[in-house]
Amino acid sequence: MIHRIVLYKDVTVFDILVVVVILVIAFFTAKALSVYLRRSLKEKMAREHLDILVKVATYSIIVVAALWALTLLGLNLSGLLVAGGIAGIVIGFASQSIVGNLISGIFLIIERPIRIGNQVNVEGVFGFVEDIKIISTVIRTYDGLYVRIPNQKVFTSSITNFVGNVARRFEYVVGIRYSDDADKAIKIIKDLVEDHPFALKNPSPLIFVDNLGDNSVNIMVRIWAPSSDWYGVKTELLWKIKKSLELEGIEIAFPQRVVWFANELNKREVRENSLATTSYE
């Protein structure tokens, strides 16, 4: 019956049903494949590679099914290509920013200055890369906010990837009093750094008197740590250094100024005079 109901040209209601079935099957196949790939490759592939693979596989199935469905509907694909070309130009002009974002997204995926999970600074937005989509990049800031940045902006702005290299350096300036023993302070700090597992042995840490400041002898402490753990090492070691120095009688210097008076102060005399007056009474 439905074979005979012609909608237009040779296309019958049956053809429409077949197309719907094909698209539904394709959709569910793509979904099932995506779930299967995620489950089976979760442990074996990096998340960003897996995401790309799943997206490519899913969209490929849907696009192939859609093209097949179009041929069933009597559409000539060669004609579609020409029409698509013209439509592409029109859409391209009309949606420059979207196309710009799309192309930037493709280049971001190819060049990979950032990866999913990296800690980055893009245009002053600090946080973790949650997803790199075709049009935009999603960043979860350190305070948990969702920030969506168009890929064109990501691609054209300067990006700082805090975990792009496996190790990174951080530094402290520890200012101690002039009366303290700087050699002893350096040894204490060296021992602490050596004891910390994530303060890397190589490149070796540098601990030295950097300058003689206005109020303190400034000891420079430069430490390399794995990029994944550097912040924890930095915060942990700073407090340990402060406590250990204090335990050994070395104090962090406060700003101070020595004031020289032109004439000797007569504070004592005043006090003696006032005492004399009191005793008279």
Add this chain to the structure above:
Amino acid sequence: MDEINEDTVNTEQDGSESFSRNGDLAGSFFGRYDIPLSIKREGISISMEKHADVLVYKRETPYETMERVLLADNAQILINPVEPLNTPKEITPFLHIEFEKVLVLEPKVSKVVCITFPIEIGVFISGSKDLESLDIFSLEKQKFTLYGDPSNGIICRSWGSDVHPVIPPLNPLHSGVLSLKIINTTGKWLQVSQAVFNAYGMKIYYNKDVVSMKASMRIMSNRTAETDFMDSPIIAEMENSLELYTVRKLVVTSTKYVMEAGI
């Protein structure tokens, strides 16, 4: 004390090289235990007791305490050395061993030496069907290092070792013996001062006195070498350790590591 066999590049050893150990070392600590369990050895205290319907696991070492509650009826505990790359936190699969003395190697020759590696102890629980890692600890100090440069290098667990011609007397709770076959494939005299190993290939064996691994280091140039592990004990009748990557059912694609940033 037996001398270590030497061979050349052309004559591969068949894994039967014989070693003897020195010294009277700690007795058996590794192995399978039934519950309830209570072990005390060299500052380590491990217990697993049944309280009502739950099992309580406790472990104390000089610097650390760990307690876990298990909801299980029947279980066995397996304690054995594991890949030394899990404490204080698993951040790398690579172990970097720096030799205390630089080795100078003749062209086209292969020699076997003994170096040491740090011990990490794994506690596993085995139920009716599956094994699961319960606890990992170490009595040794941990330190990490960078092999190569910050952009292309790798983070490695760092360990310093003397180079011994025979198996040195070691405490198996602290360090193990790595029998390293160094093969100089080049036509030049070479100096070797370090080796980097990939954990996804470590084959650890133990008996009551010694923990061991066997590895090779094939030197390709004065800056490049390839390291790999061999699946055989250094003494006859040693037990095979249960490695973590086996328990985690990880698919290991390569057990080798190519050192490209210097030897």
